Amino acid sequence: MTDLIGGAGHVLDPAAIRAFVLARLAAEDLDGRRVCVIVPDATRSCPLPLLLSAVHEALHGRAAAVTVLIALGTHAPMSAAQLAKHLGGPYPGFEIRNHEWWLPETLVSLGRISADRVAELSEGRMKQPIDVTLNRAVVEHDVCLVVGPVFPHEVVGFSGGNKYFFPGIAGQEIIDFSHWLGALISSAEIIGTRGITPVRALIDEAAGMIPSRRLALCLVVKSGSGDLHAMSFGEPEAAWAACADVSARTHVEYLDAPVRRVLSIIPAKYDDMWTGAKGFYKVEPIVADGGQVIIYAPHITRISAMHPEIEQIGYHCRDYFVKQWDRFQDQHWGVLAHSTHLRGAGTWDPVGGERPRVTVTLATGIPEPVVRAANLDYLDPATIDLEALAADSFVVSQAGEVLFRLR
CATH class of the missing domain: 3.40.50.11440 (LarA, N-terminal domain)
Structure with missing residues (x-):
């Protein structure tokens, strides 16, 4: 009952x-x-x-x-x-x-x-x-x-x-x-x-x-x-x-059309990107092909407290791993899964390489070399004019729990 x-x-x-x-x-x-x-x-x-x-x-x-x-x-x-x-x-x-x-x-x-x-x-x-x-x-x-x-x-x-x-x-x-x-x-x-x-x-x-x-x-x-x-x-x-x-x-909100840029503002309860990545998962469905998600979280200073290997593997789409499985099958599959979840949809082939559907940009306290080595884009949060950026973005405050989808 x-x-x-x-x-x-x-x-x-x-x-x-x-x-x-x-x-x-x-x-x-x-x-x-x-x-x-x-x-x-x-x-x-x-x-x-x-x-x-x-x-x-x-x-x-x-x-x-x-x-x-x-x-x-x-x-x-x-x-x-x-x-x-x-x-x-x-x-x-x-x-x-x-x-x-x-x-x-x-x-x-x-x-x-x-x-x-x-x-x-x-x-x-x-x-x-x-x-x-x-x-x-x-x-x-x-x-x-x-x-x-x-x-x-x-x-x-x-x-x-x-x-x-x-x-x-x-x-x-x-x-x-x-x-x-x-x-x-x-x-x-x-x-x-x-x-x-x-x-x-x-x-x-x-x-x-x-x-x-x-x-x-x-x-x-x-x-x-x-x-x-x-x-x-x-x-x-x-x-x-x-x-x-x-x-x-x-917990699901619907949009009539995709957006070019999302400004995803991550709350303090997510203290690394392993958890703060929810701010990407929940908005990926509404981003247009070739669009961008900016993860804004100046308080986050590390990718993962418990899974440092993600810094070596980096963030990649699913096909990057599936089509090179011999290289990656001995890694922790949960780390590979997290990698694909934050990188989002995309394709990979040995000639053309990786083609992500959207750009993921971290505006966090994680150092730029670490971010770029992990295959993500970097933006210094200290240089951001939030008001100006918000005027040209779809803004999600307190990101990570509400899902945004297209009708």
Whole structure:
């Protein structure tokens, strides 16, 4: 059973949010259970202090143990100070952990998905077995409760639900695998696609192997704020689907014609280009052939905190890697996927080289030699007259969560 409150255009009252969480958790068989609460890191807009305080009220003294696990994927870990700001609290009796994806001892294998099944799920794009590796908290707890938002997403279509397991608290192999599958489809094609995409199908298949009971409190957040438009509760697949329908009506804006230049202003919650690249993913569909996206983020000073190899590989279109697979197949596929997502659509052949569809220009604090070595254009943010540039651009402030598409 899935319950949904709110909807597109609504803003839920905090008291109603708390009452919904308390009522839904009160109705579940959680007495004496060990509960793992899986939540996003700070790269997603989400009113976690409000939600976790309600979860704490519902579970403290009732559950045998509660662990709050931060779904980092392969993002950088959050410090104690960052966690306190992000989660609120304190929450007596709750243990709070980062997903330490870089430590093999924190992971457990749940089994394998066969090559034939992978081929079926991926619609023939990939055919090899995949080890389903996840944070061992999933086998150390009786119940896994996902609490997190749903947004248009460049790898899976719409984020949320079982995506908080894969890639949220998964091992790098299956993270890389799922992201490269999305890259083969391409960000521009899959982003904002409703329903079960091939990547979502793979994620759901892997999540079905989790031995603990899975529940989800899915959210539709007003972008850049702590307000909620809607929330749903139930099994992750159904709760996610209910909120994805609302997100599709809330987080997607349509233009009648393509634009020549986008000025994408990146908020401070994205502190490197690995995360700030969402400011490109969400606008690529509206840029005319030969157009430009300027990523304006003076606060960003590095390409990636956790994946320095992207500086050596650089940013390239999908065909650059696919048509030279012998050169790149031993690299982390998640890094290759990120590369294609930020470079966007294009072609490559051994004679003519690479022909990107649009120009990507970084106006960030990353040094010019690093930017150009990574195969992107550079603009010194200190030299930009934002007002003049905005007058001749399609401006997206607080970029990264709302998707722009053509009708």
